[in-house]
Amino acid sequence: MKLSKHTALIIIDAQEGIKETTHWGGNRNNPQAENNILSLLAQWRKVNLPVIVVQHCSRDTNSPFRPERPGNKLMDFVQVQPGEKLVQKSTASAFINTDLSQYIEQRKIDSLVVTGFVTNNSVEATARNAGVSGIDTTVVSDATACFDKVAMNGTKFTSDVVHALSLAKLKDEYATIMTTDEILAALESTTHNLKSTI
Secondary structure, X not given: OOOOOOEEEEEEOOEHHHHOHHHHOOOOOOOOHHHHHHHHHHHHHHOOOOEEEEEEOXXXXXXXXXXXXXXXXXXXXXXXXXXXXXXEEOOXXXXXXXXXXXXXXXXXXXXXXXXXXXXXXXXXXXXXXXXXXXXXXXXXXXXXXXXXXXXXXXXXXXXXXXXXXXXXXXXXXXXXXXXXXXXXXXXXXXXXXXXXXX
């Protein structure tokens, strides 16, 4: 991946409704995801790189993400600050029926670092759209999370398996897969290089 002053951090569906684990399938993996997202967000803000926060406003009557429900609320640590972009979506991908593509073009964003929920749903859908659009895309493996999934034949796949498979499907063809520590190290190196050229 390439990190530059045009690399945006995108945080997908980090909303209170994610805590309603039974709705999503239960047995969430990556309990450290929120802390890792926060670490990345703090560094992005520190060096004044673009931040995009995605909020799912579901049309599904059963979804915790319905606009009128408490679960629609963004988690406290991702409250949008001045200069940051809020994207409200109603489908899995943050690119569908939103102004995200226009924003990326206007801000000359050339790469995305993708975090949030749920790995095999909105994270994967958004990363795929970004990748096929020619945007250099990285998904942060430990700053994303998902839940158990039951197949049509009744087989239950654990969240760790669902997570790993989702990342495997994205790897190389649509996105690079990295950890939070790897991203932070790359960001520190990039920031140092940018300062040394001033």
